[in-house]
Amino acid sequence: MLRLIGIILSQIGSFFFNLFDTDGFPARWYCGSAWSQDPSIGWLHIVSDIAIFCAYLTIPLILTYFLFRRRDFPFPTLVGLFALFIVTCGIGHGIEAIIFWEPVYRLSGAVKALTAIASWVTVFAIIPVIPRVLNLPDLEKLKEKLEAEIADRTRAEVLFRSVFSAVPNGLVVVDQGGRITLANQRMMEMFDYHVEELVGQPIECLVPEEMREKHVGLREAYCHAPIGRMMGERQYLEGVKKSGERFPIEVGLNPAEISGELCVIASIVDVTERKEAENKLLRHTRQLEKSNCDLDEFAYVASHDLRSPLQGVKNLANWIRDDNQDKLSEDSQRHLELMQQRIGRMERLLDDLLHYSRIGRVEQALSHVDVSQLLENIIDSLPRPDGISVTVQPEMPVLETPIAPLDLALRNLIQNAIKHHDRAEGKIVISVSDQGDFFHFSVSDDGPGILPEFHDRVFKMFETLQPRDDVEGSGMGLSIVKKSVENMGGRIWVESQLGQGATFTFSWPKQVPREEPV
Amino acid sequence: MIPQSLKILLVEDDDVDAEGVKRGFAKANIGAPIFRATNGFQAIEVLNDPAGPFADAPYIVLLDLKMPKMNGIEFLEAIRRDENLRNSIVFVLTTSNDSQDRVAAYANCVAGYITKSKAGVEFRDLIQMLESYTKIVELPICR
Numbered sequence: 001m002l003r004l005i006g007i008i009l010s011q012i013g014s015f016f017f018n019l020f021d022t023d024g025f026p027a028r029w030y031c032g033s034a035w036s037q038d039p040s041i042g043w044l045h046i047v048s049d050i051a052i053f054c055a056y057l058t059i060p061l062i063l064t065y066f067l068f069r070r071r072d073f074p075f076p077t078l079v080g081l082f083a084l085f086i087v088t089c090g091i092g093h094g095i096e097a098i099i100f101w102e103p104v105y106r107l108s109g110a111v112k113a114l115t116a117i118a119s120w121v122t123v124f125a126i127i128p129v130i131p132r133v134l135n136l137p138d139l140e141k142l143k144e145k146l147e148a149e150i151a152d153r154t155r156a157e158v159l160f161r162s163v164f165s166a167v168p169n170g171l172v173v174v175d176q177g178g179r180i181t182l183a184n185q186r187m188m189e190m191f192d193y194h195v196e197e198l199v200g201q202p203i204e205c206l207v208p209e210e211m212r213e214k215h216v217g218l219r220e221a222y223c224h225a226p227i228g229r230m231m232g233e234r235q236y237l238e239g240v241k242k243s244g245e246r247f248p249i250e251v252g253l254n255p256a257e258i259s260g261e262l263c264v265i266a267s268i269v270d271v272t273e274r275k276e277a278e279n280k281l282l283r284h285t286r287q288l289e290k291s292n293c294d295l296d297e298f299a300y301v302a303s304h305d306l307r308s309p310l311q312g313v314k315n316l317a318n319w320i321r322d323d324n325q326d327k328l329s330e331d332s333q334r335h336l337e338l339m340q341q342r343i344g345r346m347e348r349l350l351d352d353l354l355h356y357s358r359i360g361r362v363e364q365a366l367s368h369v370d371v372s373q374l375l376e377n378i379i380d381s382l383p384r385p386d387g388i389s390v391t392v393q394p395e396m397p398v399l400e401t402p403i404a405p406l407d408l409a410l411r412n413l414i415q416n417a418i419k420h421h422d423r424a425e426g427k428i429v430i431s432v433s434d435q436g437d438f439f440h441f442s443v444s445d446d447g448p449g450i451l452p453e454f455h456d457r458v459f460k461m462f463e464t465l466q467p468r469d470d471v472e473g474s475g476m477g478l479s480i481v482k483k484s485v486e487n488m489g490g491r492i493w494v495e496s497q498l499g500q501g502a503t504f505t506f507s508w509p510k511q512v513p514r515e516e517p518v
Numbered sequence: 519m520i521p522q523s524l525k526i527l528l529v530e531d532d533d534v535d536a537e538g539v540k541r542g543f544a545k546a547n548i549g550a551p552i553f554r555a556t557n558g559f560q561a562i563e564v565l566n567d568p569a570g571p572f573a574d575a576p577y578i579v580l581l582d583l584k585m586p587k588m589n590g591i592e593f594l595e596a597i598r599r600d601e602n603l604r605n606s607i608v609f610v611l612t613t614s615n616d617s618q619d620r621v622a623a624y625a626n627c628v629a630g631y632i633t634k635s636k637a638g639v640e641f642r643d644l645i646q647m648l649e650s651y652t653k654i655v656e657l658p659i660c661r
Contacts, residue, residue, distance in 0.1 A: 311613075312532065315534055319541065
């Protein structure tokens with residue numbers, strides 16, 4: 001065995017030792033007489049082999065150059081193997097040409113063996129690469145994709161430009177150093193600048209002078225904690241125009257990373273008009289508060305300061321009557337009676353006025369109200385002639401509501417129906433209907449009725465349709481009811497024809513509105 | 519019966535109201551004399567007058583609150599600071615049922631806070647109460 005290996009090695013050794021030995025081989029020109037009879041065939045081989053040799057040496061040079069320039073090219077090993085294979089091929093062809101004179105068949109065989117190995121290695125290297133090569137994007141498709149991408153980007157760019165210039169807010173992009181890199185048209189209009197005057201300037205040129213230094217600090221602090229938020233929330237911010245004129249603004253801040261650098265996009269709104277409206281509203285609110293306050297004071301004056309002299313007059317009238325029982329003429333006694341009646345009327349008026357002014361200004365607690373129970377209590381407490389009947393229809397609701405204003409509304413309407421009835425016999429009916437968010441409560445009578453042209457007037461303050469001497473009343477009952485009902489978000493109306501009775505209906509919310517009464 | 523020796527000082531600025539109290543007392547046949555002051559200053563002057571009716575005699579003050587110059591609460595504060603008058607028995611008799619007034623009056627040691635609307639027709643309930651009060655309560659003599 002060892003001998004066999006020894007023989008093979010010595011054979012290979014002698015092969016390479018005699019690689020350039022030409023002994024025993026004739027040069028190709030002398031291999032058969034045909035070569036020398038027609039040397040043009042031989043020259044065809046020689047010239048072609050040399051041309052191939054030259055070309056095959058040039059290709060790898062180009063490939064190497066290519067690989068050197070395009071380091072990103074995939075499969076560089078494969079290209080290297082290919083280059084090697086071509087080089088060996090080229091050398092093989094070169095030797096083929098030499099063999100016409102120098103029969104170096106051993107060298108030629110060795111080079112061919114080398115070529116065979118290189119080509120097979122290339123073959124085995126290519127096979128696993130094929131799927132990857134197949135996956136390589138088709139150039140045409142790549143181009144299409146690229147074009148689509150460019151179109152997308154162009155569209156996005158156009159969209160961005162239009163949005164940027166179309167938004168009603170001023171938009172300005174500021175880099176980390178505080179310089180304006182981009183500003184929209186609205187921004188120019190707002191601050192009265194030209195684009196070229198603003199871009200490249202520090203953003204502080206738009207900030208009031210006394211705030212500039214502080215703004216630099218705030219801006220730097222923002223860059224450490226960049227989140228979308230409003231600038232200086234709840235603070236009064238001002239912008240400065242080119243002319244130095246100041247105006248109130250609101251500023252929204254948004255961080256954005258553009259080409260790896262942190263920028264701030266500021267959105268600016270001119271709130272001059274809003275501030276003016278707010279101030280106007282504030283002024284009106286103050287006026288309203290003041291007039292409410294005045295009304296409070298008036299209510300107190302009415303309840304106390306007006307009442308006490310009235311009480312004095314009442315007492316004096318009583319004393320005159322008591323002290324002069326026998327001495328007064330009949331006329332004087334009648335006059336005293338009228339005087340006392342008027343005093344009573346004035347007292348009621350003052351009470352009602354106070355009552356009216358208090359509606360809605362005293363917050364009412366909600367209670368669990370069983371309306372049929374409430375009506376029973378009201379009807380029991382109201383004096384009425386025997387001939388007048390008051391009926392409550394069934395299905396009265398139970399609801400959570402302030403009891404006082406509902407009591408007041410129902411009581412006044414029933415009292416009115418009794419008071420204004422023109423006959424000894426009469427029927428008053430109280431009914432309810434469910435109307436979604438509201439209940440509609442109605443009080444109907446078969447009394448004298450009201451002419452349609454008076455329907456609005458009955459709800460006005462101090463309006464009565466009958467002389468006070470016939471039916472006592474301050475003329476405020478229905479206005480008190482109206483104010484109570486409207487204060488709860490409801491409405492009141494009357495349906496009536498002369499001589500056909502009247503039906504007063506008011507709507508009452510099932511859910512009491514949450515906001516504070518006005 | 520309210521004893522004759524008891525003096526009553528009515529501090530009230532309104533003539534008609536004062537007249538009303540006087541009529542009520544007259545109607546109830548109360549013999550005790552009623553004196554009147556129209557504001558706090560006058561009341562203190564009268565009470566402090568050594569030759570006046572209140573020297574060395576038991577008395578009760580009926581005090582209105584709303585008065586010019588020195589109102590009822592100011593009067594109360596003044597007499598509680600006054601060495602001679604600090605023990606005076608004072609009933610507030612007013613139309614006001616304001617809780618602030620009530621608190622301020624009791625803070626100055628009034629014997630009672632009475633609103634006129636609860637004093638009865640022609641002050642009958644008030645007079646009845648005063649009769650019982652003077653019958654069983656030992657009154658201080660100031661000064």
